[in-house]
Amino acid sequence: MxxxxxxxxxxxxxxxxxxxxxxxxxxxxxxxxxxxxxxxxxxxxxxxxxxxxxxxxxxxxxxxxxxxxxxxxxxxxxxxxxxxxxxxxxxxxxxxxxxxxxxxxxxxxxxxxxxxxxxxxxTAFITGPFLDWCLLNGRMGFDVVNREAMIFDQGDQPFSTSTLALIGGE
Ligand SMILES: NC(=O)c1ccc[n+]([C@@H]2O[C@H](COP(=O)([O-])OP(=O)(O)OC[C@H]3O[C@@H](n4cnc5c(N)ncnc54)[C@H](OP(=O)(O)O)[C@@H]3O)[C@@H](O)[C@H]2O)c1
CATH class of the missing domain: 3.40.50.720 (NAD(P)-binding Rossmann-like Domain)
Structure with a gap:
């Protein structure tokens, strides 16, 4: 077809x-x-x-x-x-x-x-959280300004995420 x-x-x-x-x-x-x-x-x-x-x-x-x-x-x-x-x-x-x-x-x-x-x-695109947006906005446990990050569980759990440009196709 x-x-x-x-x-x-x-x-x-x-x-x-x-x-x-x-x-x-x-x-x-x-x-x-x-x-x-x-x-x-x-x-x-x-x-x-x-x-x-x-x-x-x-x-x-x-x-x-x-x-x-x-x-x-x-x-x-x-x-x-x-x-x-x-x-x-x-x-x-x-x-x-x-x-x-x-x-x-x-x-x-x-x-x-x-x-x-x-x-x-x-078509649905499953992107996960926007990585660059989350880093800039203090999400996902990252505090870039104060150089701190929260460790979830033991810190060894994989998770998926995408940058805004990647979602756009770059
Ligand atoms: N943030 C993440 O990590 C993440 C991850 C995965 C998927 N998503 C999803 O991806 C999509 C886009 O995310 P985004 O962060 O670009 O969205 P956003 O900045 O929060 O909002 C996108 C646009 O929605 C429109 N809108 C319509 N009704 C609204 C209302 N009542 N209040 C506020 N805005 C309204 C506005 O466009 P106009 O003013 O032009 O109408 C606004 O610019 C969303 O569906 C979001 O759930 C987000």
Missing amino acids: ASPVFQRVIVLGAGGSLGPAILKALARHFEVSILTRKCSTSSFAPTFKVVTIADDYPTAELLEAFKNQDVVVCLMSPWACESQKQIIDAAVKAGVKRFIPAEFAANIVTHLQAQESKGLTW
């Missing part, structure tokens, strides 16, 4: 920690638009088409924004993940072919699976 050809990608939550790395990677291969909220303080390079909608992601505005888009990429904050079901439903209605969810800390896989019979395909 031939692979589907994706041309147009719209990214939600693009102004967060991960957004710039993803935009940089996608812009090399696709026509990229950004969907943001009225209350957002994010700013983007003028090379991107930016669509601004109401803060609660209303379906009518999502449908308009998703018209002619092949792929929706959700990078939304976990605080907004409740809205993802209505975003997925709008993507299906608009004929979007592939959905990339913000799946970290969000229980969304069952809803995505239920949309497969309606023609939606989806």
Whole structure:
């Protein structure tokens, strides 16, 4: 079976920690638009088409924004993940072919699976914590400023993590 050809990608939550790395990677291969909220303080390079909608992601505005888009990429904050079901439903209605969810800390896989019979395909990327973001923000037990680190258990448990650039594909 031939692979589907994706041309147009719209990214939600693009102004967060991960957004710039993803935009940089996608812009090399696709026509990229950004969907943001009225209350957002994010700013983007003028090379991107930016669509601004109401803060609660209303379906009518999502449908308009998703018209002619092949792929929706959700990078939304976990605080907004409740809205993802209505975003997925709008993507299906608009004929979007592939959905990339913000799946970290969000229980969304069952809803995505239920949309497969309606023609939606989806891909979830399991990245683990963002390594560079965590180091800079004092997460994962590292205190870089004071050169201290917390040892979990015996300090010999492997865990997986990714840098922001790696998630973007570099
Ligand atoms: N931090 C980690 O280590 C980690 C690890 C793995 C996965 N993840 C997941 O990766 C995704 C992206 O993470 P991130 O750190 O880049 O996210 P983030 O900076 O917290 O937020 C990303 C964007 O979400 C949008 N948003 C929508 N509703 C919001 C609300 N109510 N409050 C705040 N922001 C809202 C904002 O974009 P607009 O203002 O443009 O609408 C914001 O810039 C998230 O789903 C996160 O759970 C994070």
